[in-house]
Amino acid sequence: MTSQQSPRPAIVVVGASRGIGRAIAELAARDDAPVVLVARTIESLRVVEAAIKQAGGEAFSLPVDLTAHDAASILEEFLSREGLVCDVLVNSAGYGLRGAATALPIADQVGMIDVNVRALADLTLRLLPGMVARRRGGVINLASVASFTPGPYMAMYYASKAFVRSFSEALYQETRRTGVTVTCVAPGPVSTEFLEKSGANRAALFKALPKASPEYVADCAWRGFKARRRLVIPGMSARLAILMAGILPSAALLPLVGKLQLRGNDPCPCGSGKQLKHCCRAGHAKGGTASA
Numbered sequence: 001m002t003s004q005q006s007p008r009p010a011i012v013v014v015g016a017s018r019g020i021g022r023a024i025a026e027l028a029a030r031d032d033a034p035v036v037l038v039a040r041t042i043e044s045l046r047v048v049e050a051a052i053k054q055a056g057g058e059a060f061s062l063p064v065d066l067t068a069h070d071a072a073s074i075l076e077e078f079l080s081r082e083g084l085v086c087d088v089l090v091n092s093a094g095y096g097l098r099g100a101a102t103a104l105p106i107a108d109q110v111g112m113i114d115v116n117v118r119a120l121a122d123l124t125l126r127l128l129p130g131m132v133a134r135r136r137g138g139v140i141n142l143a144s145v146a147s148f149t150p151g152p153y154m155a156m157y158y159a160s161k162a163f164v165r166s167f168s169e170a171l172y173q174e175t176r177r178t179g180v181t182v183t184c185v186a187p188g189p190v191s192t193e194f195l196e197k198s199g200a201n202r203a204a205l206f207k208a209l210p211k212a213s214p215e216y217v218a219d220c221a222w223r224g225f226k227a228r229r230r231l232v233i234p235g236m237s238a239r240l241a242i243l244m245a246g247i248l249p250s251a252a253l254l255p256l257v258g259k260l261q262l263r264g265n266d267p268c269p270c271g272s273g274k275q276l277k278h279c280c281r282a283g284h285a286k287g288g289t290a291s292a
């Protein structure tokens, strides 16, 4: 870029190598803007980049691990080197883990804060001021229906998504008169690798709910963002699940979610190393408040 040229507005999709992020990137690329694809797996990013280019769009691949504390700086340097500025940021990278908090590896659980929370917040806080100064663009953050209730046996994941929704909705309000939009997307189960990798697909809760396609969620997210919506909930079953979470008292909701998310052959949360069905299942399934 020469010193006379101003940087070109780009759409940055974080978590673009597959799933919902990939679907949003392919949709966004039709808008005649360059798309910057971010995730760890360069081979998968190149596949998405090639698909976008084949469809007549422009795309760049940037392999970054969001657990690295300099991830956001790496992105900023890349944009500046390519003569781009972030007009729209899509935070779709994230992962979940099903199981008792006392049984799952601590590093994997804390890693969810790094990817789902810290990286999302860091990227948003760094890129949003430029959008506000230019009075255009915005941020799409992927939360989940999980953001509407605490989630026993996926505790860290649900808590991380509660952060995403709270943070995004607050920023929506702060920026809504500046020409910038912050949209939070809260899908129910979506048929992506997320369900297998997190173990969620083996829980009764996720088996029972219908799965949306990543393309459907991407379409709802992109259209909702353009319509300047604060919150996008793709699909009727996700809306119903959120309605239930709002109506049921915690004393009923927490044991219900817990029961639907833990299976008999999972390790018992008491730390005995035994399967739940051969250990203290009744106590964990019932829940209740602590008594002296």
Ligand SMILES: NC(=O)c1ccc[n+]([C@@H]2O[C@H](COP(=O)([O-])OP(=O)(O)OC[C@H]3O[C@@H](n4cnc5c(N)ncnc54)[C@H](OP(=O)(O)O)[C@@H]3O)[C@@H](O)[C@H]2O)c1
Pocket: 014, 015, 016, 017, 018, 019, 020, 021, 038, 039, 040, 041, 042, 044, 064, 065, 066, 067, 091, 092, 093, 094, 095, 096, 115, 142, 143, 144, 145, 186, 187, 188, 189, 190, 191, 192, 193, 194, 195, 197
């Ligand atoms: N699928 C669902 O049922 C569902 C429901 C509600 C909400 N969500 C949320 O929607 C978002 C997208 O989920 P998805 O279903 O599309 O999941 P997915 O198919 O597993 O894709 C996750 C994306 O995040 C990237 N990623 C993960 N860890 C990363 C790291 N450390 N650094 C950089 N990139 C990383 C992955 O790329 P690499 O592995 O190549 O790095 C991939 O591109 C997530 O935030 C998820 O919590 C999903």
